[in-house]
Amino acid sequence: MKDAFGTPQSLLVLGGTSEIALATARRLIARRTRTVWLAGRPSPALDAAAGQLRGLGAETHTVAFDALDPDSHEAVLGKVFAEGDVDMVLLAFGILGDQAHDEREPASAVRVAQTNYTGAVSAGLVSARALQAQGHGSLVVLSSVAGERARRANFIYGSSKAGLDAFAQGLGDALHGTGVHVMVVRPGFVRSRMTAGLEEAPFATTPEAVAGAIELGLRRRSETVWVPGALRVVMSALRHLPRAVFRRLPV
C-alpha cells in the first residue's frame, strides 16, 4: 500500500534498464519500497540493475517482457500481479531511434512507433485493469516534451510520444474515481545513455531530477509533471507559435 505521502511499497518497472526508472526505484527504496519487479528483455544489463537494487535492500525480481510482443503482455504482467499488490507501475520503456536513418527506412521508424506507442497501449491497458481490480495504485507514464509539439529534428519519436501522452491522459480520465492514479511525466532533454552523443537542448535535466519530480508528483497525486517545472510555461508558449515561426526555430 502507498503511505500518506504516496510512496509505494511495491514497484513494477516496465523497461527495467531505463536510467530514469532506476533512479526512481533507488529513491523510492530509500523511503518505503521493499519489492521491485524489473520487466524487460533478458540481458546482463537487466540483471545488473536488479543486483544494484537488491544491494539497496529491496527484494528485486526480473521478468522477461518485450514491448514489441503485445500478445504476451497479459500473461507476463498477470503473473506479477498474481504475486501480490503492485502499488506503482512505472511505464518507462521507449526508444529514441535515429531520425535521419528512420526517415530512409520506414520499417525502423515503425519500430519506434510500435515500441513507444502500441507497446505502451497494450502494457498500459493490461496494467490499468489489474490496478483497477486491486482498487489502488499509480500508473506513472514516461512521456516527453517531444510529444507536446512535433519538431523537424525528431518527429518520429515525437509523434510516438504524442500518441502515448494522449493515451495516458485519456486513461487517467477513464480511471478517475476508481482508486487508480495515472500520472504523465514530461521530461525535457535528459542526460542519459539514450541521449549520449546528442547535442543538449535547453532545460536539460538528469534522471535523478526526474525521479525527484516523480516522488513529489506521487505525494501530490499530480496528473501531469514537467521536468524541470519551467518547461510547462515554455512548452505552452512554443505550442502556440505559428508553424512558419516554429519551423525556423533552431530546436
Place this chain on the structure above:
Amino acid sequence: MSADTVPVTGWGRTAPTAARLIRPRTYEEAAAAVRGCGARGSIPRGLGRAYGDAAQNAGGAVLDMTGLDRIHAIDADGGTVLCDAGVSLHRLMEVLLPLGWFVPVTPGTRYVTVGGAIGADIHGKNHHVSGSFARHVLSLELLTADGEIRTVGAGTPLFDATAGGMGLTGVILTATVRLQPVETSLMSVDTERARDLDDLMARLTAGDHRYRYSVAWIDLLARGAATGRAVLTRGDHAPLDALPARTRARRQPLAFRTSRFPPAPAFVPEGLLSRTTVGLFNELWYRKAPRASAGRLQRISTFFHPLDGVPHWNRIYGRGGFVQYQFVVGHGREDALRRIVRRISEHRCPSFLAVLKRFGDAGPGWLSFPVPGWTLALDIPAGLPGLGAFLDGLDEEVAAAGGRVYLAKDSRLRPELLAAMYPRLAEFRALRAELDPRGVFVSDLARRLHL
C-alpha cells in the same frame, strides 16, 4: 443494502483507495456481506474519524456500519447501555445525558461509533483515571469470518484481540457499555498556563490525580526557552450545586447543548496553514488563555469536542490532506519526550492542534495503544516538504524509548517497527490466522503494516 464502488479515505484525506461501500441495515445483511465479500475481503467502518487507512479496503468491501444504530436497552439504575455498534457517541449523549449518565470515555470528537471506539480502543482526557474505552465494555457481539455471530465477554482472548484490533477480528454488531453518572451536563474547568515543557510535565504530574479530566494544548512552534509552553485545562462534571441559582442551566441541568458553526468550505487553498499563520494562531491562543482560572463552567461540547462545532474541519488542510502523529513513551522516558518536542519545534512543523496528556494504566487489548506514560498528538499538513523522513526519525526515537504510535491515527509507519512497538503483535497474528484463515477481514492499514 446498497453497494457502490467509491474512493474512500480516512479523516486525514490522504491515500484514497476504491472499495465497494456496503451499508447493511440488519445483522443478517451484515453477515451476508461478510460471507460474500470476495477475494479482497472486507472491513467495518463507522464515521470515518480514523485519520489514516484503518477503515479502507482497496478493491474489496467496506461495511458502513452507521445504518445499524439502534439503542436496545438502557439500565438507568445500574448505568449500562446495550446498543448497536453503529450508534455514535453523540447519539448516546443525546439520549443518556437527560437520564443522568455519560459515556465512560470520549475522544476529541463525539462523532465516532461505539464499534469504532472499541476497534481503536479509544482514550480521552480521563485516561489517567478511567483507562481506555474497552475497559468499560462488558461484552459485545462479534460477526466473525465464518459469518457466525459470537458473544464475546470481557476477559477472553477474543475480546482482548478485538479491543484495539482495528476491526480485523470481525464486525462488532452490539456492545454493552458501563456508563458514568453525572449530575449536570456542564463541566467545571480549571485552566492554567505552563511556561515550558518541564513546567508542563511538573504540573501534570503533581495535579492530575485531583481531576477526572486533564489535557494540555501545547505550542509546538514556540522555540528557545518557551519550547513546549502549554495551556492546561482540567476539570470534572459540575455537581448540581455548582450551577448558579435561577438560571436556565440550573432549571435544566441535564440538557445536552451544542454549538454549531458553518461547515468548512469544500475547497481550501493548499498552504492556508503555514508556519506563519499557525505561529500567529498559537501565539494568540496561548496569550488569550488565563494564567490561572478555576471553576469555570463549560458545556460538554466546548470542553471535550471544540472542533465538532465546525463540520468537515479536516478540509482546512486543503486537498493534500494532513497527517496526525500520536505516540506514547513510558514514565521515566521524559528525556525522549523532550528530545522529540525539541525536534518538532526545530523542524517548524505548523501544528496547531497538538495535545499532551499523561496516560494511566494500560488496558488488556493486545493492540491497544495507551500505556502508562506521556502521549503527544499533533496534526501536520501532508504536503510539508521532507515530512515523511522527519516522522521516520521520530519513530526511531519513539521505538528506542519503548514507546509506540497509535494505529487509529497512522498513515505512514514503517512496518518493520511495528513488532517492537506492539509486543503482543505475534499473538494477534496467531489468533487472526486461526479465526480468519482466509483473510476475510483486511484493511489498507493491515496490508501496509502486515497486521
